[in-house]
Amino acid sequence: MENRTVKVAISGNPNCGKSSIFNRLTGLNQKVTNIPGTTIEAKSGKLVVDGVSVEIIDTPGTYSLQPKSKDEELALEIFHPEYKEKPDVILYIADSANIKRHLFFFSQLADLHIPMILVLNMIDVATFKGMEFDIDRMEKELGIRVLSANARNGDGVDEIKKALIQPQFKPHYSFGTDTLSNHEERYSSIKRLLEKVLTRKSSRELITSKIDPLVTHPVWGYLIFLIVLLLVFQSVFKLAEWPMTQIENAFDWIGNYLMTVLSPGWGRSLLINGIVAGLSGVIVFIPQIAILFFFMAILEDTGYMARVSFIMDKILRGFGLNGKSVVPLLSGAACAIPAIMATRNIENWKDRMITILVTPLMSCSARLPVYTLLISMAVPNTYFFGFVSMKAVALLIMYIIGTVASLLAALVFKFILEQRSVNFFIMELPIYHPPRWKNVWMIVLHKSRSFVYEAGKIIIIVSIVLWFLASFGPGINKPWYQPQTTENLEQSYAGHFGKAIEPVIEPVGFNWKIGIALLTSFAAREVFVGTMSTIYSVDDEENLGHIRDKMMSETRPETGKPVYTLAVIFSLMIFYAFAMQCMSTLAVVYKETGSWKWPAIQFVYMTVLAWLSSFCVFHILS
Amino acid sequence: MLLTALQKGKTAIISKVNESEFKEKLLEMGCVPGTEIRILLKAPLGDPIAFDIDGYCLSMRKKEADSIEVDLIF
Numbered sequence: 001m002e003n004r005t006v007k008v009a010i011s012g013n014p015n016c017g018k019s020s021i022f023n024r025l026t027g028l029n030q031k032v033t034n035i036p037g038t039t040i041e042a043k044s045g046k047l048v049v050d051g052v053s054v055e056i057i058d059t060p061g062t063y064s065l066q067p068k069s070k071d072e073e074l075a076l077e078i079f080h081p082e083y084k085e086k087p088d089v090i091l092y093i094a095d096s097a098n099i100k101r102h103l104f105f106f107s108q109l110a111d112l113h114i115p116m117i118l119v120l121n122m123i124d125v126a127t128f129k130g131m132e133f134d135i136d137r138m139e140k141e142l143g144i145r146v147l148s149a150n151a152r153n154g155d156g157v158d159e160i161k162k163a164l165i166q167p168q169f170k171p172h173y174s175f176g177t178d179t180l181s182n183h184e185e186r187y188s189s190i191k192r193l194l195e196k197v198l199t200r201k202s203s204r205e206l207i208t209s210k211i212d213p214l215v216t217h218p219v220w221g222y223l224i225f226l227i228v229l230l231l232v233f234q235s236v237f238k239l240a241e242w243p244m245t246q247i248e249n250a251f252d253w254i255g256n257y258l259m260t261v262l263s264p265g266w267g268r269s270l271l272i273n274g275i276v277a278g279l280s281g282v283i284v285f286i287p288q289i290a291i292l293f294f295f296m297a298i299l300e301d302t303g304y305m306a307r308v309s310f311i312m313d314k315i316l317r318g319f320g321l322n323g324k325s326v327v328p329l330l331s332g333a334a335c336a337i338p339a340i341m342a343t344r345n346i347e348n349w350k351d352r353m354i355t356i357l358v359t360p361l362m363s364c365s366a367r368l369p370v371y372t373l374l375i376s377m378a379v380p381n382t383y384f385f386g387f388v389s390m391k392a393v394a395l396l397i398m399y400i401i402g403t404v405a406s407l408l409a410a411l412v413f414k415f416i417l418e419q420r421s422v423n424f425f426i427m428e429l430p431i432y433h434p435p436r437w438k439n440v441w442m443i444v445l446h447k448s449r450s451f452v453y454e455a456g457k458i459i460i461i462v463s464i465v466l467w468f469l470a471s472f473g474p475g476i477n478k479p480w481y482q483p484q485t486t487e488n489l490e491q492s493y494a495g496h497f498g499k500a501i502e503p504v505i506e507p508v509g510f511n512w513k514i515g516i517a518l519l520t521s522f523a524a525r526e527v528f529v530g531t532m533s534t535i536y537s538v539d540d541e542e543n544l545g546h547i548r549d550k551m552m553s554e555t556r557p558e559t560g561k562p563v564y565t566l567a568v569i570f571s572l573m574i575f576y577a578f579a580m581q582c583m584s585t586l587a588v589v590y591k592e593t594g595s596w597k598w599p600a601i602q603f604v605y606m607t608v609l610a611w612l613s614s615f616c617v618f619h620i621l622s
Numbered sequence: 623m624l625l626t627a628l629q630k631g632k633t634a635i636i637s638k639v640n641e642s643e644f645k646e647k648l649l650e651m652g653c654v655p656g657t658e659i660r661i662l663l664k665a666p667l668g669d670p671i672a673f674d675i676d677g678y679c680l681s682m683r684k685k686e687a688d689s690i691e692v693d694l695i696f
Contacts, residue, residue, distance in 0.1 A: 066650075097678075183654060188654075208679075212663055216663050216664075216665055216666070217666070306681075310665050310670060313669075313670050424682070424683070425682065425683045425686070426648065426651060426681070427680070427682075428679065430679075
């Protein structure tokens with residue numbers, strides 16, 4: 001076996017089929033790692049060709065060496081002059097059906113004097129459009145290997161693998177310019193090259209030109225989008241139900257099992273109430289997140305999402321967002337963490353910031369258990385017209401409230417934030433194609449993984465801290481020998497915290513018990529339900545009905561009237577809709593913006609908004 | 623004439639891209655003088671607009687399209 005490693009960087013424009021080639025080359029043998037020497041994450045993978053090991057880094061799609069978005073900035077890091085671990089070869093993927101524009105970035109990279117291989121991908125579409133390449137001539141002109149491929153069915157992938165371990169060449173074609181910025185000269189030299197190597201026969205119309213007038217139609221366009229949304233969300237909830245119940249049951253079983261085999265002590269308590277509870281809080285969301293991203297990936301991969309951005313841009317622009325904010329906002333309905341990461345392709349700094357700031361107002365899946373419990377307390381089990389459940393309508397209203405709030409908050413930020421970067425919305429509408437399932441699965445895998453890593457770490461740490469705060473306190477005597485009791489909780493640090501903030505939350509109708517839940521919800525909002533069942537000493541956490549009954553029967557000691565009036569319940573729901581109760585989201589915002597200023601602003605504005613709105617709701621209803 | 627004045631279905635050739643903060647982006651995306659351009663779609667409300675540029679579909683807002691001058695070909 002030859003003892004050498006070839007380092008390959010995959011590069012190319014967006015929509016060139018880069019990920020498909022990467023997936024074809026590495027299979028499942030890939031991971032998200034930091035680009036060596038930087039803190040930037042990229043997908044990397046390994047393969048072995050004829051005994052030579054090949055390391056591949058996949059970079060986000062880029063249009064030029066002058067970055068316009070965060071995504072592009074990250075992609076270009078490895079070509080930075082000061083970057084130490086230069087790749088041995090750049091595998092440049094081009095969409096052969098749109099070869100001219102795809103060769104523009106190629107021509108810029110060619111000037112870096114790094115060996116390159118050019119892959120003419122989607123050769124089937126080019127052939128369909130009547131384009132024919134003289135590949136031998138192209139190799140001679142450019143001085144490098146040129147290969148044609150169709151990543152969709154795997155044609156040409158074996159040839160790419162072989163080319164990776166063969167001797168590499170630097171492009172010697174002169175694109176006629178030394179400066180980066182001379183775009184016109186670059187394009188004319190590309191044109192001259194293509195005149196020698198490309199012949200166009202009669203062209204046929206692609207299916208895209210037939211679909212587009214329909215999906216961008218003033219009436220049908222929005223209607224189709226609405227139907228797609230309804231179908232997606234309906235399927236997310238229906239399909240996630242079963243796995244989520246199974247996960248919850250499994251963790252309950254683990255908790256009970258540990259309870260019986262371990263001897264009582266703080267170790268057992270930490271393990272069950274801190275770590276297992278924290279893990280369960282992370283893993284239970286994976287089904288919803290994975291299923292939502294499955295659909296989002298299909299919509300993006302087929303090219304439909306770009307059309308949604310196209311028809312939504314004018315509307316969202318009014319709110320200080322832009323067409324590309326659609327994907328983060330919709331993803332926010334599952335989880336704000338991957339949603340905020342999805343803002344990287346928004347070029348405009350201000351639009352991206354506003355999208356990041358308002359995305360957590362979208363109703364994420366962690367709010368669902370909270371809403372479900374509170375709605376079951378406040379909304380009767382009746383039906384409109386015999387089949388529209390009033391509870392479902394109430395839930396829908398909470399989603400609408402979240403969406404409206406995020407748009408209005410965006411509008412406010414539109415007038416506050418200054419414009420820091422070039423403001424434009426220039427976007428390619430790629431041709432439609434059936435989903436590439438491998439890409440879709442990879443996206444689901446990466447998004448779920450980023451949720452587990454980003455949120456998981458924090459949720460587990462926070463739940464351990466909260467376990468400590470809820471189990472220890474000045475007045476507690478060996479709390480861990482018992483299952484947590486209401487009295488212990490009251491004596492604990494968390495209880496003291498609840499009492500300390502009572503004056504602040506009293507005006508919105510909350511007591512110190514809710515105060516504890518507000519604190520514990522920082523791990524993840526759905527922890528509210530678990531805390532409530534602890535506070536009300538409900539053994540059977542599974543049964544929402546038990547918690548509900550206990551909560552409903554609580555009365556105020558001074559007046560003897562119930563604590564949970566309609567006013568309090570709705571005030572609480574509005575509070576959970578708006579408050580920034582998610583440490584993981586704050587951490588991701590810090591990571592994406594590179595400063596604590598933004599998560600701080602986000603935390604303050606959302607908390608103030610939540611308090612004021614709850615205050616209004618509470619006083620109007622009581 | 624300005625690109626925004628182009629009628630649907632007519633083809634024109636880009637003659638000039640005026641100075642603007644997004645000129646570089648337009649040029650990168652292939653909107654260089656001498657390129658054939660044609661309106662493909664208009665979003666509801668007439669903005670943004672999608673163009674066929676040398677065989678691919680590029681959408682931009684009116685504001686951006688206004689910085690591009692074209693000559694009609696008959």
